[in-house]
Amino acid sequence: MKLLNTEQKNKVLNSMITILDRERQHIIDANIKDLEAFTKDDQALYDRLIVNDRKVDDMIEAVKSVMRQEDPVGKEISNRTLKNNLNIVNTTAPFGTILIIYESRPDVTIEAAVLAFKANNKILLKGGKEALQSNLILEKCWHEALEENGLSKDWIKLLHLKREDTREFLKHPSEPLDLIVPRGGEALIKFVKENASCAVLVSGRGNNFLYVSEHADWSKAVNVIINAKTDKISGCNALDKVLINENLPEYELRLKMLQEKLEQHKVEILVDSKISGILSHKEIVATDRIWHEEFLALKLLIGGVQSLDEAIDIINTYSGKHSAAIITEDKDEAKTFMQNVDSAAVYHNASTRFTDGGQMGVGAELAISTDKLHHRGPLGLNQLVTNKYYVYGDGQIRV
Structure with a gap:
């Protein structure tokens, strides 16, 4: 995806704030359908599934918070000029395409997407079937915000894959993937690590x-x-x-x-x-x-x-x-x-x-990483970039 400037990205987020508030009742109504279809055999999963007025307020605040944060892309990490006059500048750069796989929580559809987008990454969202109706309307909100500002809906996309389809997608993705974040229990993490064909950043498991x-x-x-x-x-x-x-x-x-x-x-x-x-x-x-x-x-x-x-x-x-x-x-x-x-x-x-992005001063988080590469702990906006070297010369050759 092309590199967007900060103003473009913030316009999308500002639109999203308005749309979420306008669509508040429709979001809650869609969530009620998910709750009614849930068997309640897992109380923790059920608790994570609930979207009410307070949760919509939290979603709006997450978007506002990220909109206010400094753009993490293009920050200079180091700048040095060598004896041969090569100027080497190391800067932050987007990952590219991030896939997040998560269970239940519809608010992840907001927090993960807003962070990935502000960091100039395309994000693929694979939510659980128990949150389908909630995620569908939230994806619709994102697409409206993107198109309202002249951008492709492809920046933020919900994947509709069953388990076998997901396994095939992980092994042979239909588009380039740069990072996968499985956010859930041990079984989900194991499934992703066994089948992924790109980097996996593990998160979600406590104990x-x-x-x-x-x-x-x-x-x-x-x-x-x-x-x-x-x-x-x-x-x-x-x-x-x-x-x-x-x-x-x-x-x-x-x-x-x-x-x-x-x-x-x-x-x-x-x-x-x-x-x-x-x-x-x-x-x-x-x-x-x-x-x-x-x-x-x-x-x-x-x-x-x-x-x-x-x-x-x-x-x-x-x-x-x-x-x-x-x-x-x-x-x-x-x-x-x-x-x-x-x-x-x-x-x-x-x-x-x-141990939470908001509580630790990081702001909205994609997940809590328990890996050591490339980051550990809350994955906030500044952790959703990698780095890139820009080397400026004037005809230098290595001898």
């Missing part, structure tokens, strides 16, 4: 851990655990596992206090063999498989550890490498934890629920 040190402020620990677990169970930044140091003062009493608090919030508690002697009526984890699992439910696994090193080892073995937290008043211990835990975001005395 986040929190470690309570023997040096923790217990009140802080309980408040953070409750927030990280119950604030939004469908978030990939929600808490799934808690490791508690067995040397914590009043260990048994505090475990029972935590149990009582979690049960007040209707959280199902699982325990490992070390905790089972204290919380004896709770289900004991029988296999390693559950340690790898992202719950997306009011469910929490509590395990016991004897040291910081043991906690770090467990987290690095089982977590989704998304977010991890330590609760401790020992700053040196916190530093050791944060430096050695292999996660996109590491926290000291704070909830994992802050």
Whole structure:
């Protein structure tokens, strides 16, 4: 796709703001059709599917936010002139075509597209069938905004592919693909990585851990655990596992206090063999498989550890490498934890629920990347570009 100037892109986004507000009720009505067709067997997926007035407001604010941000394309990264007088300028450049595959959330159809477009990328949107009616009307809004400003609808396109068609498209795309972002669970990520023929940037899977040190402020620990677990169970930044140091003062009493608090919030508690002697009526984890699992439910696994090193080892073995937290008043211990835990975001005395583009000051996000190349964490506007070298000469040849 051709390189657009900032004014052109912002005109499209300004049109989109007006169209979203005008079409608000039609968007909500389309979403109601999706909700009525949903079986509600997956509460987290259902929660992600809902579009109401507040969600439309959030969509509009996401577009406004990106419109206000500086254009990430064409920024100079470095500029040097060599001894042979070659001037080498490294600048930011669009990826080209991005494919995002996601489940349920219609707001991704707005956030992913606005970010990709402002960064001058074409985007292909492969949403889940459960959000079809919502995504169709949102795509229609995008197409109206593009055509109103003299641009092709091809900039933002919804793909209507079944699973087998998607597999074939990944292996043999009908148009060049530069980057694929699977935003969902382990099965989706595995499917894309096995079939893709271009770069894949993994995102979406949580399975986040929190470690309570023997040096923790217990009140802080309980408040953070409750927030990280119950604030939004469908978030990939929600808490799934808690490791508690067995040397914590009043260990048994505090475990029972935590149990009582979690049960007040209707959280199902699982325990490992070390905790089972204290919380004896709770289900004991029988296999390693559950340690790898992202719950997306009011469910929490509590395990016991004897040291910081043991906690770090467990987290690095089982977590989704998304977010991890330590609760401790020992700053040196916190530093050791944060430096050695292999996660996109590491926290000291704070909830994992802050791993979010808006909360971290990035703005609207395409996804939370758990990969290390080319970026880790929230994929905001400035992360949707690559780089390109411009080399200026005057007849130089290499000798």
